[in-house]
Amino acid sequence: MGKKAIVAGASGLIGSEILKILLNDPIYSEVLAIVRTPMELNHPKFNQIAVNFDKLADFAHLIEGDVIFCTLGSTRKKTPDLAAYRKIDHDYPVKLANIAVENGINQFHLISALGADHNSSNFYTKMKGETEEDVKSSGVNALVIYRPSLLTGNRVETRFAEGIMQRLSKIINPLLVGSLRKYRSIAATTVAKVMTDLSKSDLKGIYVYESDDIQKLALQVS
Secondary structure (H helix, E strand, C coil): CCCECCCCCCHHHHHHHHHHHCCCCCCCEEEEEEEECCCCCCCCCCCCCCECHHHHHHHHHCCCCCEEEECCCCCCCCCCCCCHHHHHHHHHHHHHHHHHHHCCCCCEEEECCCCCCCCCCCCHHHHHHHHHHHHCCCCCCCCEEEEEECEEEECCCCCHHHHHHHHHHHHHHCCCHHHHHHHHEEEEEHHHHHHHHCCCCCEEEEEEEEEEHHHHHHHHHH
């Protein structure tokens, strides 16, 4: 019997790419998406549960498997209320990590952000850093944290400013060398590939990968 993966944020840019990979990977026999709104997807390996993330503990008994991929996140434009923004980017991932520990889920793969730092004075980077620290405190057996820079790929929703940055990154990327490499834009498909490949390894402990580390890992597993 193959592994069972759980994906939170399966409709997002990285989450949707993870979903595609897992459904085509023979190592995984079941993929469970935790969603707010049901997805229109039919596949023999795919299941989903629609949840109220504010009451995630009520659904804990349904969240069982081998690995959780947590790609939850929002934006200030989409969620201007900072308390609501923090719930999505901090509270929900932390709740999922606690459920992973309670249910014996071995691995937790978390999408964070470049510059995440719980001591930062910036709301976003501080929130991401606090999320990392609180997920670490959950005691999950294997935690892998990814800090991608600007993500490139086709989103369902249009983000005008981000679209401009994606085009500019093609010009800027070659100029970012040495310690600046981690600021190069990175394809969501690359991040998803590295995440799913690492999930098939026997991991234990805490791993943190900056954006340039993810690029290097992608070259090793491609």
